Amino acid sequence: VEEQLGVPVFKGPRYACDIPLILKNFASLSKEEALDVVLARLRDEAWSKLGELTEGFHLGFTIGRVDVEPVYVGVDGPVRVLAEVVDAPELPLSKVIARTEYFLESGADMIDIGAIVGKDNSRKISDLVHVVREKFRVPVSVDSLNPAEIEAAVEAGADMVLSLDYGNFEEVKLPSDVAVTILPTNVKKGEIPRSPEERARKTLELVKEVRGAGLVKVLADPLLEPPINPGIANSLRSYFFFRDMDEVTPLLFGAGNVTEFIDADSVGVNVFLALLAQELGVAVLLTTENSVKCRGCVREVAAARKLAYMAKALSTPPKDLGVDVFVAKSKKEYFEPPDTEGMRVISEVKVDDYSPDPLGYFTIWVSHDDGRIFTLYRGVKGEMLFAGRSAEHIGKAILSEGLVGSLEHAIYLGRELEKAEVCLKLGKSYVLDVDVFGGWHE
Structure with missing residues (x-):
């Protein structure tokens, strides 16, 4: 084509409608690869190298003790994905390993070993924490309020504890390199603050008390609740109030508290939660795939946080960034129907007779x-x-x-x-x- 026209010719994107977006984001063009392919590769490479760029972040901390790849969490970084293996002590070890591998392949940064309320599975949790950390070399948390289970998990190497509240924090002795998530509750007494202001205040008070006891890697979780009853809007206000009082403590969203309690496709819900999380300085999104309708939630959250962080980094709404989380819908029309004017249209024919295949x-x-x-x-x-x-x-x-x-x-x-x-x-x-x-x- 260059020889015929006498002008430079470059490869563009696969679809002509993407040309304006590509030209807007590329300073140079290629004669070897389609530009959308180049863009996708560069985007993936940039994201994979994000962990190497944490020296530019300074408002948070890393989660990960010895023998694992540490993960940075902070209001100035991207949202991290914590995937929970629900009711882990009741599962065979092979199932826990398989779930962990699947979650990591789906984009999770850390793995949470979910305990069972009302049961002490200290030995099993200790074994699971040890095996998962040793096999996958990623940070592992334990989701329990039971002091015995928490201490057993930490002894086995757990990098983070979910969670400390007013009912257990004085009973648990933890080393300073363990990250902890703070709740405003006293589950032992059945106390959960209902007003957003009180919930935010009690969360912050316990954050300060825990820091005073020598723990420096602290996240806050004012508790994200299911829609309508008790109400997601009211619980979100707790996060806003907390952020008004404290601008730097990383927050945690329990995304599963929302997706598991809505009978609707999870992908849009997860994208919206990831965008809210990025705005609020939520550093960790805890998600589950505990039900059939929530299959793929880890993958959805992992993709959504990329969209959210890129939008934040570029100070733009989350669109036209070369990354999307479309599943059932499309952003553009990629096909223009041919001219069929004057042609006879053969309508679909319903066949009522069924003939079994003889083979x-x-x-x-x-x-x-x-x-x-x-x-x-x-x-x-x-x-x-x-x-x-x-x-x-x-x-x-x-x-x-x-x-x-x-x-x-x-x-x-x-x-x-x-x-x-x-x-x-x-x-x-x-x-x-x-x-x-x-x-x-x-």
């Missing part, structure tokens, strides 16, 4: 634990089990075995496999013959 039938299911789609064939050729992450690859493998005897069945099988792949990516339950997006909008 057999298939059972399809999705395993989110394995991260794969399974397809079981039963028919004249016996039984065969196919597994993978791609509907196309599974479908082609089935066709290569000659297991489909009609075009109608091939269309049906392809549709269901594609649905299964969408469900796998969304963390959604797959149900045969049920629309993936069926629900309120129908």
Whole structure:
């Protein structure tokens, strides 16, 4: 093209509608790579190097004692993701390890070992903390108010304690290199301040008292609560009041207290929480995947905090930054339909008659634990089990075995496999013959 036109030619983005955004953010162009590919790589490289840039941060501290990669937390840094293995003492060790690996692959910075209220599992928690730290070399916290469990976890190397409150802080002796999160409660007496002002005040008072006892790595958690009842808006006011009184102490958001209590898709909720967190100087977002509807929350929060931090760093609203957290919607139209004026339109035809495939039938299911789609064939050729992450690859493998005897069945099988792949990516339950997006909008 350069030879024909006599002008320099560079590679642009994959989609023409992205040209204005790319030109706005690039000082130089490339003849080798598509610019959106370059932008994505540079963005990922910049984020991966963020941990090396913590010398520029000075308002917070690092979480991580010995033998783990420390993580900086502070009002001047990005929000960190703390993923909780809920009810960890009741799980087999292999399950805890698998969950930890999955959470870290999803973008978590730290792992929380969740205790069980009303039970003393000091020995199990100690073992879990030791194994997770040794195997993955990341900071590990313990989520317990039980002094015995807290001390056992810290003895095993725990880097952070969730949480200290008015009912247990005098009973727990901790070394100064352990991070602690402060609550305004006295759970032992069943006391939880209801007014936002009192909650913020009691949180700050205990923060000061704990610091006076020699603990320097302190986070505050005025408690984020579920919507409507008790009410997220009221609990958020506690964070605003606290931040008005104390501008530098890192805060913690319990995102799971919100996402687990809303029957709605979690991704938008998590993005909004991450943006609020960045504005308020929340340093840690504690999230869970304790229910089916919250599958993928760690990945969602990890992506959302990138959007939030980039917006903060550039002093701009969280849009047009080259990073997004779209899942079910698109920002732009990428296809212009061809001119079909004058053409005859063939409407969809509903076929009522069902003819079973003489070669057999298939059972399809999705395993989110394995991260794969399974397809079981039963028919004249016996039984065969196919597994993978791609509907196309599974479908082609089935066709290569000659297991489909009609075009109608091939269309049906392809549709269901594609649905299964969408469900796998969304963390959604797959149900045969049920629309993936069926629900309120129908």
